[in-house]
Amino acid sequence: MKLNVIVDLDQIASRMVNSPRPVTTLLSHTDVSQSFDNWILKREGSDCNRHVLLPERVDPLNLPPDRGRFRWLKQSYVPTLQKLGEWRIILVDCQPLWVVHTAPGNAEAEWVFLHRDAGLSLAEMRWALQ
């Protein structure tokens, strides 16, 4: 996710929907006094956590370099992401089609679909029986 979208989400959370947000800034490669305790690093343009460094994996002396237009961000660590996982919602025309709950360490087979398949209508069953 790009920093400008994060800035928009921060604004929406504080002004409109009154919900919590982790603190996010651009990663400085020159600030030697910065702390990485309880911070994670994540890269812009990283689909599904492929470029995320959790606190124990951040090496302050060997910070990852920005790659092209994708910059590294520093974000406050949210332990509940590890404890409860994430809900991934697919929306078409702003309507949720399905929700998949994923948890760290859970295999693909253990993803959980929270939306049930809708059943057939009587008209559809009538057609099937014809």
Add this chain to the structure above:
Amino acid sequence: MDRPSLRMRKPYVFDDIMDPVGGTLSERRQADQELESFAIAVLNQLIWLEEKSLGAPSSMRLMVRLDLGVMHGPDGQLGYFINEVERGMGIGLFSTGNPRWTLRLADEFGCVFSKWMDETCRAMKRLIEPVT
């Protein structure tokens, strides 16, 4: 709600969260509603902000994946937050466990795509020759 009627172990395991046992239908529906209404409210605001600067319909209207997590706010309250916004043709759909959902998406997508294209072309003053 003081105490949910779910049967949850302490400490919980992932199954307690991902495949809950117990709870009434209305509690479960309320929980879904809580998640979905948050996602839709934030998405509407995101689209509004983007369309204000674009002057054209946002592609998030067409299709988007929002990844939500929960976290404690400064007041100690637990709340949802958006951890990821993905859009475009290359997004992961998390549908491998149940590929029929991809077909459901295709049906939904087909219904809204031409409307979105029409509105985008009009906003960008680019006309497409009607098919005769």
